[in-house]
Amino acid sequence: MSRRATTLTVASVLVLLLAIVGSAMQVPYVALMPGPTSNTLGTNDKGQPLIRIDGRQTYPDEGHLNFTTVTYRGGPGGRIDLFTALRGWLAGDTAIVPEETIFPKDESPKEVDQQNTRAMQDSQQNAEAAALHELKIPVTTRVVIDGIQKGRPADGVLKTGDEITALDGQKVTSVSQVVGATAKHKIGDSLTLTYTRGGKEQKADLKTVADPSGKRAVVGIVLSDQYKFPFKIDISIGDIGGPSAGLMFSLAILDKLTPGPLTKGKFIAGTGTITPEGEVGPIGGIQQKMIAARKAGATAFLTPADNCADAAKARPDGLRLIRADTLHGAVQAINALTAGKGDIPACK
Structure with a gap:
């Protein structure tokens, strides 16, 4: 056998061994890829x-006013192999990130899923409040x-789902009011919570204890602000979180x-968290979301201001990036876009 043939044989064997090892070696990384995009008007x-x-x-x-998503492969319950990670690093539409970015070490995958579900529910409620606030x-x-x-x-x-209506006889309508009123108590003081359960008003006298820092009085409840809308808004998107x-x-x-029609028939996509006051916040996976939007047919993409720098570096051809700081600003930008005006905030 010639030296060249021997070298090729040895190289082939090494490549085969590396392939076997690479396909079997699981790594603590997650592959983020463009996910489904859905028209909120559809x-x-x-x-x-x-x-x-x-x-x-x-x-x-x-x-179209499409929201965008990111899908992933990997995680504690089914890690990706080394070759999948390497292919992802080389692919233009995939991001390979450390596993703890998506699945913190002190949380189970089930807890992460529950948090994402809760985040989506809160997002929908905030979106409804922001829209009505704007109107x-x-x-x-x-x-x-x-x-x-x-x-x-x-x-x-107390139970999950109870509505707190008063603390020490004083009406409360926000979490900040409950937290502020509780903070006025010393550790070991008693307070009275008025709450409704099943339409019936009840009272509970509770003795406060110290929080983990040992500095604040608490009774051990986790609260959230929820909104009473003057009419019904239902958002049905299936099994999507975040x-x-x-x-x-x-x-x-x-x-x-x-x-x-706000869009005048244009295909606009975008992303961004929203507060009840209409402030737009940053998100993760901006590159994958832009790719998903462009593949779906979007020509304009609403981008949170804090994501603009990264988005501008990875913008797909044919997709115009519009900076969105607030809901009000996003509406103004869309109006300018559909009217053919040039004064539209852009990501640079």
């Missing part, structure tokens, strides 16, 4: 309106118990509640 996979409004006049819409439609808030800490005074007395669709939900609700 229907879900069951053929039902993705956003339905009852009890208020709505108007015809057209075009100057009054919205009231209520304080609801999200969780009970085991072994704390509230354990066995808070990043908030901006697009708000825009779709605004579009349905105001005369004339």
Whole structure:
């Protein structure tokens, strides 16, 4: 056998061994890829309106206001192999990130999924509040118990879903009011919570204990602000989690509640968290979301200001990036876009 043939044989064997090792070696990384994108003005996979409004006049819409998602492979329950990670690093539409970026070491995959589900629910509620805030439609808030800490005074007395209406006889309508009123108590003091459960008002006298820092008085309840809307808004998107669709939900609700189509038939996609006051926040996976949007047909992409720098570096051809700081600003930018005006905030 010639030296060349021997070298080729040895090299082939080494490549084969590396392939076997690479396909068997699991690595603690996650591959992020472009996920599905859905038109908030359209229907879900069951053929039902993705956003339905009852009890208020709505108007015809057209075009697209798509929210975007990211899918992933890997994680503690099914890690990717070394070759998959290497292919992802070389691929233009995939990001390979450390596993703990998606799955913190102190949380189980189930807990992460639950958090993502909760984040989506909060995002929908914030989107509804932001849209109504933009339209100057009054919205009231209520304080609801999200969780009970085991072994704390509230354990066995209060339940998840109870609505807190007063503390020490003083009406409360926000979490900050409850936290502020509780903070006025010394550790070991007693306080009285008035709450409703199943439509019935009840009271609970609880003795406060120290929080983990040992500095604040608490009773062991996790609270969230929820909103009472003057009409019903249903958002049905299926098994999708996370808070990043908030901006697009708000825009779709605004579009349905105001005369004339917001997009004028254009295909606009985007991403961004939303606060009840209409502030747009950053998200993860901006590159994958832009790719998904462009593949779906979008020509404009609403981008949170804090994501603009990264987005500008990876912008797909044919996709115009529009900076979105607030819901109000996003509406103004879309109006300028559809009118053919040039003064549109851009990502640079």
